[in-house]
Amino acid sequence: MLHTVNKSPFERNSLESCLRLAKKGSAILLLEDGVYAAMGGTTVSDKVASAAKDNSVYVLGPDMKARGLAEGQLIDGIKVVDYAGFVDLVADNDGVTPWL
Amino acid sequence: MAEYDFDTEGVKKTITFLNRKAPYGTIYALEVLESVLISAAFEQHANIVFVDDGVFQIKKGHDTADLEMKNFLPTYGIIEMEKEDADEDEDMDMNWRIIVEKESMEARGLTPDDFKVEVEVLSSAELADVLATSDAVIGG
Numbered sequence: 001m002l003h004t005v006n007k008s009p010f011e012r013n014s015l016e017s018c019l020r021l022a023k024k025g026s027a028i029l030l031l032e033d034g035v036y037a038a039m040g041g042t043t044v045s046d047k048v049a050s051a052a053k054d055n056s057v058y059v060l061g062p063d064m065k066a067r068g069l070a071e072g073q074l075i076d077g078i079k080v081v082d083y084a085g086f087v088d089l090v091a092d093n094d095g096v097t098p099w100l
Numbered sequence: 101m102a103e104y105d106f107d108t109e110g111v112k113k114t115i116t117f118l119n120r121k122a123p124y125g126t127i128y129a130l131e132v133l134e135s136v137l138i139s140a141a142f143e144q145h146a147n148i149v150f151v152d153d154g155v156f157q158i159k160k161g162h163d164t165a166d167l168e169m170k171n172f173l174p175t176y177g178i179i180e181m182e183k184e185d186a187d188e189d190e191d192m193d194m195n196w197r198i199i200v201e202k203e204s205m206e207a208r209g210l211t212p213d214d215f216k217v218e219v220e221v222l223s224s225a226e227l228a229d230v231l232a233t234s235d236a237v238i239g240g
Contacts, residue, residue, distance in 0.1 A: 001231065001232050001237075013152060014120075017120065017151060017152055020203070020224050021151070021201075021224055021227055021228050021231060022228065022231075023228045023229065023231075023232045026232075095234060095235065095236055095237060096237065097116075097118065097231055097237040097239065098118075098237070098239035099120075099239065100120070100121075100128070100239045100240060
């Protein structure tokens with residue numbers, strides 16, 4: 001299952017609920033304002049870093065770039081994907097759960 | 101009226117409707133409810149799930165008269181009746197579950213008695229299994 005999170009973790013609980021309800025071994029894609037969860041040094045970084053150990057966590061490059069986030073600021077273990085990579089994630093996983 | 105041809109013969113999916121927003125403040129709850137009704141028309145299996153503020157959608161006693169908005173609690177009453185009919189009718193292959201996440205319910209000071217419809221209360225871990233085994237998840 002691919003889980004997508006498109007809201008900032010500082011504004012909504014979408015990420016928190018996703019991490020609570022995604023089974024270990026899931027793919028999690030952070031996109032739109034969800035990309036802020038991929039940054040190191042925030043109040044949610046530890047939680048995301050720990051989730052990245054049990055799951056495959058991805059961040060959508062164009063959304064990161066638009067918001068001025070550089071790859072060097074990402075939490076270790078998070079992989080950057082482009083739109084084609086997003087399509088691959090959807091195709092390779094058995095369904096998508098959106099956390100709006 | 102336009103005619104639509106849907107070839108759904110033999111197609112049977114389990115669709116999870118993931119309600120996470122409180123009612124009335126935004127359109128999410130109503131949009132998900134419409135999707136639930138569409139899935140019923142095609143006799144699909146459905147898990148109607150309430151998580152986070154979504155649990156407020158089925159709290160008893162909504163009265164939207166002063167808002168001049170549709171109160172959709174009665175519709176959930178009908179969904180519950182449909183579910184009961186489907187459960188009793190052996191010829192009908194439609195399995196519906198109405199599920200509330202325990203953690204979300206308790207965090208908001210609610211108990212199963214506060215809900216308009218009868219619900220299954222599942223832990224986060226149990227609900228994670230439901231999501232993972234669904235053919236499709238509609239979020240809202």
